[in-house]
Amino acid sequence: MSKNVFQAIADPTRREIIGLLSNQSCNLNELVSNFSMTRPAVAKHVRILSDCGLVMVEKRGRERYCHARLGGLGEVALWIHQYRRFWNDNLDRLEDILKENDDLNKKQ
Amino acid sequence: MSKNVFQAIADPTRREIIGLLSNQSCNLNELVSNFSMTRPAVAKHVRILSDCGLVMVEKRGRERYCHARLGGLGEVALWIHQYRRFWNDNLDRLEDILKENDDLNKKQ
DNA sequence: TCAATATGAAACCTTTTGGTTTTATTTTAT
DNA sequence: ATAAAATAAAACCAAAAGGTTTCATATTGA
Numbered sequence: 627m628s629k630n631v632f633q634a635i636a637d638p639t640r641r642e643i644i645g646l647l648s649n650q651s652c653n654l655n656e657l658v659s660n661f662s663m664t665r666p667a668v669a670k671h672v673r674i675l676s677d678c679g680l681v682m683v684e685k686r687g688r689e690r691y692c693h694a695r696l697g698g699l700g701e702v703a704l705w706i707h708q709y710r711r712f713w714n715d716n717l718d719r720l721e722d723i724l725k726e727n728d729d730l731n732k733k734q
Numbered sequence: 735m736s737k738n739v740f741q742a743i744a745d746p747t748r749r750e751i752i753g754l755l756s757n758q759s760c761n762l763n764e765l766v767s768n769f770s771m772t773r774p775a776v777a778k779h780v781r782i783l784s785d786c787g788l789v790m791v792e793k794r795g796r797e798r799y800c801h802a803r804l805g806g807l808g809e810v811a812l813w814i815h816q817y818r819r820f821w822n823d824n825l826d827r828l829e830d831i832l833k834e835n836d837d838l839n840k841k842q
Numbered sequence: 843t844c845a846a847t848a849t850g851a852a853a854c855c856t857t858t859t860g861g862t863t864t865t866a867t868t869t870t871a872t
Numbered sequence: 873a874t875a876a877a878a879t880a881a882a883a884c885c886a887a888a889a890g891g892t893t894t895c896a897t898a899t900t901g902a
Contacts, residue, residue, distance in 0.1 A: 636744035637860085641813070648817060655878065667861055669880075688869040688878045696820035703814045703821070705749070709756060712804030713811070745890085763848065775891055777850075796848045796899040 631698045632705075634678045639663070640671050647681060647694035654690050739806045740813075742786045747771070748779050755789060755802035762798050 635641055639661065646652070646660060658668045672692055675681035679698045684691040743749055747769065754760070754768060766776045780800060783789035787806045792799040 630744075632746075632749070633744045636738075636741045638740075639860090641740070644817070648820070653878080663860090664862065665879080666863085666881090670860075690879065694817075694820065696817045698821075699814055699817050700821035702810070703818070706807055706811045706814060709752075709804045709807050710811075712756070712802065713806075713808035747890090761848080771890090772892065773849080774851085774893085778890075798849065 631678050631680065631701050634674055634680060635699070635702065637671065639668075640675055643668070643671055643675060643692075644680065644694060644696065647692055648696065651691055651693040653686075654692065657692060739786050739788065739809050742782055742788060743807075743810065745779065747776075748783055751776070751779055751783060752788065752802060752804065755800055756804065759799055759801040761794075762800065765800060 635644070642660070643657060646657065654665065654669060654672065657672065658665045661668055672681060672683065676683050676692075680694070680696055682693045682695045684693060743752070750768070751765060754765065762773065762777060762780065765780065766773045769776055780789060780791065784791050788802070788804055790801045790803045792801065
């Protein structure tokens, strides 16, 4: 019952699940089809993500629809942000460019 | 020998070590004095951080001076950044809802 | 020189993690 | 009505994580 987002995103399978769900919500079986492990294994990962609020599982008939709810990543973003000065100018510049692009899109 | 930065920052003790070293480099014993656990335990955490490049350990006489080298956090920042819309932007969130709705309609 | 200091390394232990197989339950489709 | 499908839940297992104690080694200071 790990409420810890840092812990939740430590596992590569869970990061992949996040990536998949951020594109498109889907049920558990569809999710499983992306991995080589068994269904219960994926279900456990989803459970961990759901426990810490990064994924919402909606009961829909006999299926369970999984949606990304990535607001919790903000906590990580905030922690990371205080150390920005430590990584290189290129990355900073890249982020600036991405940010400017975001701002531009918002204006339009 | 975990080269994985996501794994490295999952542990709260290691995040605290990062926080301390980001303010000021120091040797292992000074670091240990901030925690309630034994020296070897802290040393192991430092080792993990050093293995993935987040900390540089400089041999200085019989001491080991630890410096923060947090460039590796950029990888995490970049990963997080792609999901910024999930906690930042109402407009983007609306888009997500619309997209999910579309997906729903396709299924039905 | 030699005791104290700062550390590394090894052996060990317990809990957690990430996976499996098996069984049960609910819902849907024929 | 019943078989198939989607899932949950439980029992189990091996490996990894996070800690300890103990011992060894290199460096410093008196």
